[in-house]
Amino acid sequence: LISGGGSALLEQLPDGISLVDLQQTTELLLGCGASINEMNAVRKHISRVKGGQLARAIFPARCISLMISDVIGDPPDVIASGPTSPDNTSFSDALQVIDKYELIKKIPDSVRQHLLTGFAGKIAENPQSNDPVFNRINHRILGSNTLALQAAASAAKHLGYNVTIVTSELQGEAREAAQKIAAIANDVQQLNQPIPKPACVLFGGETTVTLLGNGKGGRNQEFALAALLEMGESDFDYLIFSGGTDGTDGPTDAAGAFASPTIWQIAREKGIDPQDFLNRNDAYHFFEQTGGLVKTGPTGTNVMDVGMILVR
Template sequence: MIKNINDLIRSDLHRIALDIIVKGIERADPYKAIHNTVKVSGNRIYIDNVEIYLDKSRIHVIGFGKASRRMAEAIVNIIGEYIYGGIIISPEYSGVIGSLRILKGDHPIPSENTVNSSKQLINYIEKNVREDDIVIVLISGGGSALFEIPEDGVDIEDIASISKELMRRGADIFELNTVRKRLSKVKGGKLLRYLKASKIISLIISDVVGDRLDIIASGPTAPDKTTAMEAIEILKKYNLWDDLPQGIKNVFYRAYNNPNSDTVKEGDPILDRVINIIIASNIDSLRYMAQIAKDYGFNPMILTSMLEGEAREVGKVLASIIKSIYLYEIPLKRPVAILAGGETTVTVKGNGIGGRNQELCLSLAYNLRNISYREYVAICIGSDGIDGTSPAAGALIDGYIHDEYRSMNIDPLDYLNNNDSYTFFSKLRRSIITGYTGTNVNDFFLALLR
């Protein structure tokens, strides 16, 4: 999985840390997650606690997200002979898997590939799905960008521009998707309005802190807990509202003034046909990683699976925990494995190349610069393999990094202030390169202290 692993393994401690991280990401493998959830026995399919009789209904499979292709491979492997057809939208692959067509979408910013593929998916639904049919929906992180049909009066360029600006200004995924739901005909439960099927089962890999169904891929099959007014307030918070064209503002006003044109809310009868099941998540991987660390002889502690905040500030907090363990062996005695998961944000002020995981790791290194303790390794990594604008998934630091950058006469604070974490770590050959991993369950932090 890690393409440059030989650059990164500099001791046995490095090898252990990387092994824990790789196994944590593999735990969320979409193929395995589907196989753990979907079973066939006789003439019945069991999906979690749902029982489907194979002789009564046609089964369609649709999906979108970074992990959707691997999910589709698994579902076809298990029940392919019973699938009537369907369409999957993926960022990196086109073709067919069994009776499923795989179409390409755009990520992280949607454009025409996304719209064209999404229209084909909706067209398939409208032409083929009957009231007595069953639809399995495969949803994973990245679905917000990969599956999109703009609301009337909105162009895909508008959605792309607003999304890009919100991300650049530090909006988190909750804020971003609250806005995107109002600009879309398929988000916030609106996909259900196209589906006539008697039963809809969504199998979901969560990339959202707290696993909120209405935020994962903007909740296409889930009741929406957000409001149009919240979306307007978010746009005002990030100083975007005043500059929006009046036509775009009217879309938000329309959703605010007419609930029927807004997202699907709890209690809507349309939800009676839907079952949403989370099949992989950040906390599940963290628990698995903690057990592996324990097997290696470390005392594991999961701090949280809901790590949020500005990446450079979170780096300071994690540095303070490492310092406390080093000086006082609080909250745990060494050898210790500190684990956390979630998704931080970066407010971009510089013009460098980086991402939230590398920025967090750079902040961590900078804030540990004055301690003499050497026997630690820390990793910050995105489970999807892509961190921000860089080709890296994350980065690795240890107690010897300070000698390295000082010998090269480079200042980590300069790179931190320029949001140029990838350049910093690539110079030190400490960037972690994986390419797309095929899954997405947020980010992971691991620190091992001998």
């Protein structure tokens, strides 16, 4: 069984690289804004199990990888850094990431030396898609964002809603994504598009947040707050929710939050300015005071985020 978090839980390091070295390298990559693909290009080349190397180690044994996906598009080579999947990156790609973010002098000496040795051809590259080790490997996706959305759609239909799933690949800045989702809510109300009322419009994926303040929150709470501001004084019966399927959103005890006319009205009655809270990335405290937090507790499964628009 392979799922999100596998990159951290499953590891065997090359000789000379310590766990502290790996942790320092990972922290540097996270801090510089490297994408998940860029991080994986590096991590796969300072490991003995990532990037298909576990498949190489167990060959010729037959392996069925049962996967729970926490990444957009469900690519097996990205989930948990692809221990049983081909690696289409190289030591050269890993060094390009290090150079791009000017980390060559910041990463531990052991990591730098290992990457340079591999680049010189003195360490074998990870197995590619044409490697015979993958003839004995099968991958099956057991859980994904798409499957979660389909389950939500089934539940909403039983409640009497007209339902559509608009995307399972919502990405980008949370505030900008919220503007697009709010526009769909207005289209449902004014045009009965993309579906007529009572409507449940579902979406999923994983957005990001650029920290500008020192408040408390997470990407889903920030999304909901930005959506609330976009909806403004709208007084029709709507609700916009976004939450993490693992039950945790950022460093908080909430899975996410929801926006609605009631939340807007409570904020006005209490004299709370939602724009001020958004400017400070403080969505948690805004929704804590207005009653919009959604707390599920840890679910034990992560298939990214799911959200919905309800219009009645």
